[in-house]
Amino acid sequence: MPRYRLTLEYDGSRFAGWQRQRDMPSVQQTFETAVQAICGGALSVETVVAGRTDAGVHARGQVVHFDLDRDFTPDKLRDGLNFYLREDRIAVLDAAIVDGEFSARLSATARHYLYRILNRRPPPAMEAGQVWHVPVPLDSAAMHAAAQRLLGHHDFNSFRSTECQAKSSLRTLDDLRVMRAGDEIHVTTRSRSFLHNQVRIMVGTLKLVGEGRWTADDVSAALEKADRRAAGPTAPPEGLCLMQVDY
Structure with a gap:
């Protein structure tokens, strides 16, 4: 039974996140329905995904794998799925057959x-649903300097949702950068794994620095307290995008 690895991009604004929901559309349900369709409908498929993105969060480099009891060439699988997903703002960028140990x-x-x-x-028109609109000026250099306080191996309990189910809040943050690109401020980050809402809480906290309400020392203090109440607000989901997964 071959195992397939696919890279997806999707607009998360119309979905209640990746994970299948009982009463709301999800990326997982929509994608698995397309897999069933290309296989003739009489098939149960179980997908495993790199990151279970939340409602409203986008992806340009989401990775998913699944096993099928029939053979497809990667190109045929990619193109067939894109046919069934053409109205759903989900696209398969590439497909490959991988070893059965791959996850x-x-x-x-x-x-x-x-x-x-x-x-x-001014508010967004073309980018509505893809960015967080912050009308007050932000100091991106101050935000970047404060962001460096979060690098390394720490207890990120202050920067995770109270609903996070991870057994440990210890994580290693490998990269966190803030840069201005015209009218936009881009926050990029990399880690092997993130806690639930960690990126959005980090961004919401750094916004306080950009507004001049917090300093880098305040960010360090919030991290040290290991208490969700010590950090800033959770940034809205629409500005967040999973860009790439490394293996």
């Missing part, structure tokens, strides 16, 4: 995220 989740060595802040007075 989209467990084999990953790093996950890369980008958070986009539109930092101008």
